[in-house]
Amino acid sequence: RTAPMDLHAPCNELSSVGKVIAVVSGKGGVGKSTVTCSLAAAMARLGKKTAVLDADITGPSVPTAFGIHEHAVGSELGIYPAVSKGGVALMSLNLLTENETDPVIWRGPVIAGTVKQFWTDVIWGDVDYMFVDMPPGTGDVPLTVFQSLPVDGVIVVTSPQDLVSMIVTKAVKMAEMMNIPILGLVENYSYFKCPDCGGEHALFGESKADRVAAELGLKVLARLPIDPALAAACDEGRVEEYQPNPMAGVAEALVAGRV
């Protein structure tokens, strides 16, 4: 087992953060950011003070989903997060780079240092739930980020193909080795709901989420269909307006303590 080093620093003295929930995936492109942003939007709608820390430094997509394109503002006390229309506090490298399209060509320790600063130097204020959009995979960068933040629980996002390739098992085992409780799995791209016939089509075959979750001793928290309208809402900065929010049930379950 890896012995997790305790590298956590306290958050900014003007912040008080309740639960920190990391959203992870075995690889990129499975919908981790979509799930994180939808969940945060749903949580804010429940009246909870909500924040998103975008730790996916090389592929930051959180500000876009919330329609935020301005720069973050700093003071001698720290950096202020951007705040979305729905009241979600956000910090992402995209709020700090000169151009949104500038690539970040940094090595792992620098990335992890930046994420740590998002925790220590951002004036988050009072937050009930902070969702962390983690860097994908089980390599050096997600590992160091895990060690830099006091994560209370992990939600694992998978595609149907990941469930076959065992890449999810690796992500789950990584969280277990770091002694972080896993709240459950979210299967994205689970099925396609035909707009013409209304039928639900399992494009990738019957869902394996239940079987794999049972093998790993985990709950399936949600199954999201392939939904071009959801993708468009995120691309156009309307994740908060998109209804029905596919993560609403998970937000309710978190607040009710059922997850």
Ligand code: ADP
């Ligand atoms: P990740 O954070 O895992 O890299 P993203 O959330 O950025 O993945 O999603 C990758 C792409 O797939 C994005 O263009 C996103 O809009 C799209 N996408 C994610 N989930 C869905 C879905 N359920 N239906 C349709 N498109 C989706």
